[in-house]
Amino acid sequence: MLPELSHEEIHRYSRHLLIPDVGLKGQQKLKAASVLVIGTGGLGSPVALYLAAAGVGRIGLVDYDVVDYTNLQRQIIHGQSRLGDLKVESARDRMLDLNPEIQVDVYNEFLNSENAFEIAEPYDLIVDGTDNFPTRYLVNDLCVLTGKPNVYGSIFRFDGQASVFYAKEGPCYRCLFPEPPPHGLVPSCAEGGVLGVLPGTIGSIQATEALKLILGIGEPLIGKLLLYDALDLSFQTVKLHKNPDCKICGENPEVTALIDYEAFCGVPSHDHEEGSAGEEWDITATELEARLKEGDDLLLVDVREPHELEISNLKGSELIPLGQFASRLSELDSSQDIVLFCKAGTRSTRALEIMASAGFKKVKNLKGGINAWAMEVDPSLPIY
Amino acid sequence: MPTIKIPAPLRPYADGQRALILPGRNVAEILEEIVTLYPELKKHLYGDDTQLRPFVNLFLGDENIKELQGLDTPLTEGDIILIIPSIAGG
Numbered sequence: 447m448l449p450e451l452s453h454e455e456i457h458r459y460s461r462h463l464l465i466p467d468v469g470l471k472g473q474q475k476l477k478a479a480s481v482l483v484i485g486t487g488g489l490g491s492p493v494a495l496y497l498a499a500a501g502v503g504r505i506g507l508v509d510y511d512v513v514d515y516t517n518l519q520r521q522i523i524h525g526q527s528r529l530g531d532l533k534v535e536s537a538r539d540r541m542l543d544l545n546p547e548i549q550v551d552v553y554n555e556f557l558n559s560e561n562a563f564e565i566a567e568p569y570d571l572i573v574d575g576t577d578n579f580p581t582r583y584l585v586n587d588l589c590v591l592t593g594k595p596n597v598y599g600s601i602f603r604f605d606g607q608a609s610v611f612y613a614k615e616g617p618c619y620r621c622l623f624p625e626p627p628p629h630g631l632v633p634s635c636a637e638g639g640v641l642g643v644l645p646g647t648i649g650s651i652q653a654t655e656a657l658k659l660i661l662g663i664g665e666p667l668i669g670k671l672l673l674y675d676a677l678d679l680s681f682q683t684v685k686l687h688k689n690p691d692c693k694i695c696g697e698n699p700e701v702t703a704l705i706d707y708e709a710f711c712g713v714p715s716h717d718h719e720e721g722s723a724g725e726e727w728d729i730t731a732t733e734l735e736a737r738l739k740e741g742d743d744l745l746l747v748d749v750r751e752p753h754e755l756e757i758s759n760l761k762g763s764e765l766i767p768l769g770q771f772a773s774r775l776s777e778l779d780s781s782q783d784i785v786l787f788c789k790a791g792t793r794s795t796r797a798l799e800i801m802a803s804a805g806f807k808k809v810k811n812l813k814g815g816i817n818a819w820a821m822e823v824d825p826s827l828p829i830y
Numbered sequence: 831m832p833t834i835k836i837p838a839p840l841r842p843y844a845d846g847q848r849a850l851i852l853p854g855r856n857v858a859e860i861l862e863e864i865v866t867l868y869p870e871l872k873k874h875l876y877g878d879d880t881q882l883r884p885f886v887n888l889f890l891g892d893e894n895i896k897e898l899q900g901l902d903t904p905l906t907e908g909d910i911i912l913i914i915p916s917i918a919g920g
Contacts, residue, residue, distance in 0.1 A: 489920045577920040602917040603838040623916045625884040631874060632839050635919035645920070673914065677848070684892045684914070717919070751842070769842030772870060 448474035449503070455547055459501055467663045473501060479660040480504035482569035484557060484585055486537040487511075488635070488645030489575035489599050489652060491523035496653035497573075498541035498548055502660070505541065506551040506569055509533040511716075516830075520642035556715065557581060559704035562588045571659055573597040573652050577635060577717040579626040580707035584715075586611060586619035587704055590694045595659055595668075599652040602633075604641050606648035606674040609667045609686065610655050613695035616669035621689035621696075626711040630796045634717045637792050644676055721791025721818070723798050723811035729785060730813050731822040745784045748816075749797045754789065758816050758827040768793045771800055780806050787812035787819070789830065832909040834860055839915050843870040857888060858901040860911060875913075885916040 451459070451473060462468045462476075479502050483494050486509040497505055511533050513524045528536040534552035541550050553565050557576075562584060566572060571594050574585045582600070589596035595612040598619060611618045651672065658664045673682045694701040708715055722728050729737075737744060746763035748755070749771060766774050768788070778784060784806070786794040791814050798811045812819065820827035835849045844850075845868065852867075854860030865872040877883050888895045889912040895903045905911070 485920050487920055575920045577918060579916070579918045582918055599920070600917045601919040605838045605917065607914075607917065622887060623885045627883070627885045627916050632916060632918065638839070638919075640919055671914070673912070682892075682912075684889045684912070685894070685897075687894065687897055767842070769870065 449477050450474070451477065452547075455501070458545070458547065462500070468661060472661045472663075475660055475662075476501045476657070477503040479571075480506070480569045481571055481573060481656055481660075482506040482508065482566055483573045483575055484508045484581065485575035485577060486521075486523060486533045487517065487575060487577055488520045488601065488640065489649040490537070490573075491521045492646050492649035493573050493575055493599075493653045493656070494537055494541055495523055495544060496650060497656060498545045498550070500653075500657055501545065502548065502656075504549045504551065504568070506553060506565070507534045507537050508553040508555060508557050508565060509537075510554060510556040520640065520645050522646070557584060558715070559584065559706065562704060563592070566592060566594065569594070571595045571597060571656060573599075573656055575599065575649065575652070578715050579711040579713060580715040582619065583626065583710060584704065584707045587694055587701060589613070590618050590620075591702075591704070595666075597652045597655045597659070599645075599648040601640055601644050601648050602635065603639055604644065604676040606644055606651075606676070608648055608651045608655070608672040608674070609670060610659070612666075612668050613688075617686045617688040618692060618695045620694050621692045622671065622686055624689070624693065626713075629712045630799070633793075636717045636719050637789075641676055647674060647676070719790040719792045719815075721795075721814040723791070723795040723813075727795075727798055727802075727809070727811050728813040729810040731819040734785060734812060734819070735823045743783065745778075745782050747778070747784055747786050747797070748788070749786055749793050750788050750816075757830050758820060760787065760816060760819065763787070766797075768797055771797050775800065775804055778806070780808070782808065784809045785812055786810070788815045790815040790817050831907065832860055832905040832911060834864055834911045835913065837913050837915045837917075839917060840871060840874055840913065843874060844868040854905055856899075856901065856905055857890070857895055857903045857911065860905060861901070887914040888912065889914060 459473045483490050513528045523537045523540050534554050538550040538552050590613040599608045669686050670683050690697050748763045748765045749768045751767050786797050788794040794811050801809050817829045820829050831851050831853050833851050836844050852860050852863040
């Protein structure tokens with residue numbers, strides 16, 4: 447039995463009720479539906495807002511983070527007045543302001559193999575709006591093991607991907623990407639940046655797919671991957687096939703329970719820059735300042751991209767972008783003391799790994815990057 | 831000659847190029863051309879052996895080359911090869 451709609455709800459959803467494919471019955475299906483949104487960031491913002499506005503009766507939000515200043519460039523569910531607040535609470539308040547008829551459940555938790563089944567249990571489908579590989583594999587495996595559709599979206603700079611991974615009817619995420627890329631090969635949005643409106647486009651597509659699945663209309667993106675390139679404004683759909691050897695949804699699955707996804711991916715389950723290469727290799731901004739004041743002969747090597755110099759710069763540093771680092775290693779002298787830096791310490795850690803494996807010993811990583819220098823030593827520099 | 835499209839995460843290793851028109855009678859040959867031109871791309875496409883890394887997917891039109899003839903998939907004038915990377919941003 448589908449739930450009845452009140453007169454207020456009929457009025458509110460008038461534009462849905464006018465569409466024959468939705469109608470009164472469709473709107474009742476939306477009211478009866480439950481969706482779990484993992485992540486209330488770039489993708490989660492439009493997903494949660496549109497599902498709330500559409501009248502999905504029960505929406506769960508999972509996020510452990512607080513609203514940060516750098517989120518507001520794209521995470522439109524949050525606002526300046528909520529800086530420092532829990533993201534799930536900020537998102538819930540905005541959703542209930544948009545539509546008080548719905549129920550919003552919040553999980554201020556780090557989704558992991560221990561709590562995932564319990565959190566997901568009450569929901570019909572799951573929307574993946576996370577920002578890291580371990581959680582993406584976790585969400586995929588959770589959906590395969592529980593038989594729920596995974597409405598997938600992912601973004602980087604100007605590029606987006608969307609699909610519906612539903613192992614009962616088609617391939618899963620692991621069929622396409624059996625293994626995650628090794629640590630450091632694919633930059634995250636925190637390192638590489640993202641056009642603020644891009645998650646708006648991809649998140650809206652995820653919300654569309656979720657609504658279609660609930661309503662049972664149209665052709666969902668099962669067995670298809672949508673690729674979006676904002677620069678030439680092109681959409682392309684490619685075919686995905688179920689992999690018979692898939693480790694979780696194939697003919698002889700090896701993965702039959704949730705695993706340790708941070709170990710599987712070799713990276714932490716978040717997109718915050720760590721900025722440290724380990725105690726032995728790090729130098730703090732304050733230590734670096736002291737050594738420079740003492741007149742130590744240090745070569746500062748900036749591994750950022752050339753355009754980042756316009757934002758902030760350390761005088762006397764030499765620029766070797768990370769992308770060219772391996773091929774330009776011969777420009778560096780292994781007898782010289784070298785300090786590598788980038789924005790926050792992630793790319794310089796990679797450069798340090800390249801140098802260390804090439805035998806360089808007198809090399810340090812500026813912990814926290816030029817942002818740490820701006821914070822600890824030179825407040826005239828901006829933080830980005 | 832066929833075109834190979836380079837996704838955003840790999841562009842820093844290919845001088846920022848978005849697409850390249852390169853000679854190649856099959857997928858293996860066009861990949862050989864691109865890694866010769868941009869050697870830093872090699873470790874992003876191939877593992878220690880000559881196999882493509884499992885998270886690198888190549889598509890010809892709307893079909894994964896794994897469903898065609900893999901690296902031996904023949905290419906003709908005007909074909910477009912897409913490299914679809916694993917991205918995780920959200």
